[in-house]
Amino acid sequence: MTIVITCFEHSPDGGKGLARDTRVRWALEEVGRPYEVRGVPFPKLKEPEHLARHPFGQIPVFEEDGLVLFESGAIIFHLADRYGGLLPSDPDARSRAIMWMFAALNSVEPSILDLQNVKFAEGDKPWAADRLIVVKDRIEQRLRQLSARLGHAEWLDGEFSAGDLMMVSVLLRLKPSGILNAFPTLAAYVERGEARPAYQRAFTAQQSFNAASAPA
Ligand SMILES: N[C@@H](CCC(=O)N[C@@H](CS)C(=O)NCC(=O)O)C(=O)O
Numbered sequence: 001m002t003i004v005i006t007c008f009e010h011s012p013d014g015g016k017g018l019a020r021d022t023r024v025r026w027a028l029e030e031v032g033r034p035y036e037v038r039g040v041p042f043p044k045l046k047e048p049e050h051l052a053r054h055p056f057g058q059i060p061v062f063e064e065d066g067l068v069l070f071e072s073g074a075i076i077f078h079l080a081d082r083y084g085g086l087l088p089s090d091p092d093a094r095s096r097a098i099m100w101m102f103a104a105l106n107s108v109e110p111s112i113l114d115l116q117n118v119k120f121a122e123g124d125k126p127w128a129a130d131r132l133i134v135v136k137d138r139i140e141q142r143l144r145q146l147s148a149r150l151g152h153a154e155w156l157d158g159e160f161s162a163g164d165l166m167m168v169s170v171l172l173r174l175k176p177s178g179i180l181n182a183f184p185t186l187a188a189y190v191e192r193g194e195a196r197p198a199y200q201r202a203f204t205a206q207q208s209f210n211a212a213s214a215p216a
Contacts, residue, residue, distance in 0.1 A: 006053065
């Protein structure tokens with residue numbers, strides 16, 4: 001059964017690993033499943049062929065043996081649930097790892113996305129500078145709370161889990177802003193995630209894919 005993931009034909013970040021296919025590639029590498037990649041050009045994202053796979057016309061999409069999944073959280077949970085290795089066997093620890101996946105996606109990622117929106121999509125609005133201050137405050141508050149919880153631990157709850165994979169992936173999106181530098185505990189946590197061989201393979205794969213499909 002071949003796994004196929006769909007990503008941007010040319011990622012807007014040019015292969016810096018910030019598009020959400022990287023987290024799916026990382027999870028696939030962690031659980032040891034080979035996969036193929038379908039690149040979709042930006043204009044085709046909102047066309048019927050892609051919308052049949054992803055109702056919001058986005059990436060990533062995951063396909064395996066007739067199963068089609070969108071939403072990076074759902075895809076990574078599916079991989080962790082089906083293939084093992086990313087969720088603890090102890091039921092309570094498993095629930096906590098899933099809790100951290102939700103925390104990353106629902107309580108940490110939204111303000112990070114707001115930062116990208118206010119910088120790039122809304123930068124020309126008259127209120128952009130004020131909004132930037134509010135959004136940065138919100139991010140920093142979350143990072144202070146997360147940093148306090150992580151403390152000196154290596155990972156969020158014992159062994160590395162899908163919760164860490166998701167949290168590190170979300171925090172990585174802050175890298176270009178430099179905000180993480182003020183949170184050394186979290187910066188070191190992100191570095192531990194990036195140092196994992198599975199992450200390295202995923203990063204290199206998305207980078208090579210982007211290099212190969214870059215316009216001449
Ligand atoms: N909640 C979704 C968000 C998906 C998403 O925003 N994907 C971006 C790329 S990382 C995208 O496709 N953007 C293009 C668009 O929205 O048109 C997930 O986690 O998979």
